[in-house]
Amino acid sequence: MAAELSFEQAPPLSVPLRFFFTAPLFVLAAGLLLVLRGEAVFASRWTPEALAATHLLTAGTMLQIMLGALFQVLPVAAGANVVQPRLLAGLVHLALSAGGAALACAFLWSDALFFHLAAGLLGLAVAALVLGVSAGLWRTPALGATVWGLRGAMLALVVTVGLGAALALVRSGDLGGGWMALSTLHQAWGLGGWAGLLLVAVAWLVVPMFLLTPSYPLLFTRGLPAAIGAVLIIGSLVMATPAGWGGGWAERLLAIGLALAAAAFAWATLALQRRRRRKITDACFRFWRLAMLALMLVAGLLAASATGLAPDAGLGPQLGVLALAGVFLSVMLGMLYKIVPFILWLHLRRKVNRPPAMTRLITEERQLLHYRLHLANLLALLLATLWPPTAVAGGLLLAASGGLLLANLAGALRAYLAVEQAPAVALP
Amino acid sequence: MDRLTHFMQHHHGHCDEAFATAEADAHRGDWSACAASLARFRADLLGHLAVEEERIFPAFEASTGNTAGPTRVMRSEHEEMRELLGWLDEALAGRNAVAFADAAETLLILLQQHNMKEENILYPMCDRILGGDEVAFKQLMGEVEQALMEVAHG
Numbered sequence: 001m002a003a004e005l006s007f008e009q010a011p012p013l014s015v016p017l018r019f020f021f022t023a024p025l026f027v028l029a030a031g032l033l034l035v036l037r038g039e040a041v042f043a044s045r046w047t048p049e050a051l052a053a054t055h056l057l058t059a060g061t062m063l064q065i066m067l068g069a070l071f072q073v074l075p076v077a078a079g080a081n082v083v084q085p086r087l088l089a090g091l092v093h094l095a096l097s098a099g100g101a102a103l104a105c106a107f108l109w110s111d112a113l114f115f116h117l118a119a120g121l122l123g124l125a126v127a128a129l130v131l132g133v134s135a136g137l138w139r140t141p142a143l144g145a146t147v148w149g150l151r152g153a154m155l156a157l158v159v160t161v162g163l164g165a166a167l168a169l170v171r172s173g174d175l176g177g178g179w180m181a182l183s184t185l186h187q188a189w190g191l192g193g194w195a196g197l198l199l200v201a202v203a204w205l206v207v208p209m210f211l212l213t214p215s216y217p218l219l220f221t222r223g224l225p226a227a228i229g230a231v232l233i234i235g236s237l238v239m240a241t242p243a244g245w246g247g248g249w250a251e252r253l254l255a256i257g258l259a260l261a262a263a264a265f266a267w268a269t270l271a272l273q274r275r276r277r278r279k280i281t282d283a284c285f286r287f288w289r290l291a292m293l294a295l296m297l298v299a300g301l302l303a304a305s306a307t308g309l310a311p312d313a314g315l316g317p318q319l320g321v322l323a324l325a326g327v328f329l330s331v332m333l334g335m336l337y338k339i340v341p342f343i344l345w346l347h348l349r350r351k352v353n354r355p356p357a358m359t360r361l362i363t364e365e366r367q368l369l370h371y372r373l374h375l376a377n378l379l380a381l382l383l384a385t386l387w388p389p390t391a392v393a394g395g396l397l398l399a400a401s402g403g404l405l406l407a408n409l410a411g412a413l414r415a416y417l418a419v420e421q422a423p424a425v426a427l428p
Numbered sequence: 429m430d431r432l433t434h435f436m437q438h439h440h441g442h443c444d445e446a447f448a449t450a451e452a453d454a455h456r457g458d459w460s461a462c463a464a465s466l467a468r469f470r471a472d473l474l475g476h477l478a479v480e481e482e483r484i485f486p487a488f489e490a491s492t493g494n495t496a497g498p499t500r501v502m503r504s505e506h507e508e509m510r511e512l513l514g515w516l517d518e519a520l521a522g523r524n525a526v527a528f529a530d531a532a533e534t535l536l537i538l539l540q541q542h543n544m545k546e547e548n549i550l551y552p553m554c555d556r557i558l559g560g561d562e563v564a565f566k567q568l569m570g571e572v573e574q575a576l577m578e579v580a581h582g
């Protein structure tokens with residue numbers, strides 16, 4: 001078994017790239033929705049428009065980028081081979097893209113058929129993914145907190161999508177309205193479990209790697225994911241008791257538990273960043289720092305809402321903006337700008353003698369431009385949660401952000417193709 | 429049993445330190461300092477690669493009977509790193525800060541993803557597989573520690 005490990009299981013270029021190129025389209029769609037129906041999006045987290053925008057960013061953008069990265073990273077970082085990567089990625093990508101779009105349509109038009117379609121397609125995407133990667137992920141010879149974090153994240157994804165499918169059936173009228181209370185668990189398992197566990201599992205590797213910081217303390221890397229898992233499971237069990245159902249106890253427990261985990265992680269990461277060996281402050285560093293500052297605010301708002309210090313009204317949209325755009329979109333942008341040039345470079349290196357530097361595929365200036373645009377976007381969206389008429393500006397900036405991501409990725413691909421097709425030309 | 433993992437991981441950090449200094453020197457445009465720090469990084473990195481290729485990988489390959497697996501990929505990535513060291517030399521010779529930054533970023537990413545695979549997968553496998561023969565493992569570790577100590581002091 002051990003001797004069969006080859007490290008050479010990096011998938012074909014098209015496998016991760018199809019996810020990365022689709023994600024900005026969902027960002028564009030979310031931006032457009034904000035431009036057209038911004039006031040409704042920020043009126044409350046429960047308006048159809050708010051739910052559509054949220055799911056364009058989560059089931060659309062985040063899931064595309066995270067799954068694309070998993071296809072790339074699982075074999076090389078976790079030693080977990082993926083069964084038939086090209087076929088599996090094709091199926092997962094198709095179901096995910098169609099399912100994400102169907103879900104947004106379902107919310108906007110309150111259409112039962114679209115809810116059924118979305119639940120079926122997203123369920124299919126996740127089921128196919130889990131079947132394809134489980135064997136590798138459970139048998140890998142690799143050790144460490146990252147592998148456990150990835151396993152936990154996959155389990156949480158299954159729970160999230162299962163709960164989401166049940167909620168879709170409530171909206172389509174197949175299940176009674178009482179089941180809507182499951183949405184608390186859906187959010188906790190989705191953002192705290194799937195996205196949160198994935199974020200920390202990836203951070204254990206990439207924060208020391210790209211920013212040249214010391215490693216996270218070993219006990220912390222083991223304890224934090226375990227604590228997140230415990231909070232989610234206990235919160236869900238409390239919810240399942242007659243007293244917990246609708247009593248607000250599960251909500252409070254989940255909010256406080258996840259707020260503590262978020263604050264601890266953000267604090268630990270910012271502390272490591274201050275101790276970094278690398279003196280250069282690049283775009284990736286800025287994206288991560290912004291994400292961790294936003295995560296601190298998320299923790300504060302969550303705790304305030306749970307302890308009754310802040311009124312519930314208005315918290316939803318602010319939490320959503322901070323968590324989705326502030327934390328996850330920031331990290332994903334920073335990571336994409338490292339991962340995509342690296343993948344392209346690796347493939348080029350096999351074809352030409354001297355490929356251009358990774359930084360020539362997406363320049364630091366382009367990345368910094370996107371960082372500034374993203375920062376302006378985040379501030380505009382936060383402003384819109386306080387004063388909804390400004391949602392148009394937030395929407396335009398969000399759409400511009402999606403457009404710039406697409407342009408930067410396309411630019412990298414163009415540079416790749418130019419070198420690949422003209423191997424005799426030596427690029428600087 | 430993680431003696432090899434622990435030691436080699438520590439030395440990766442040592443190489444990172446030297447890399448960061450050279451990168452910062454070039455960023456500031458202090459080329460004479462950069463020449464010195466790059467020379468130190470080169471010695472550390474090449475010493476590290478040599479100890480793997482000459483001591484650790486052969487022991488792993490002999491134990492597992494696999495010369496076409498992970499060690500072959502690691503060796504080819506070592507080749508790419510040596511090439512990128514050449515890019516850094518060119519940039520230093522031309523006092524070209526942009527070219528240095530380009531080469532440094534490319535080498536850094538290559539180096540870090542390579543180290544990650546070694547630290548998470550290959551070294552722990554070596555500890556597990558080679559650690560079985562205590563006498564031979566002790567001798568191997570002695571040689572590895574000795575070789576890298578000489579680089580650090582030289």
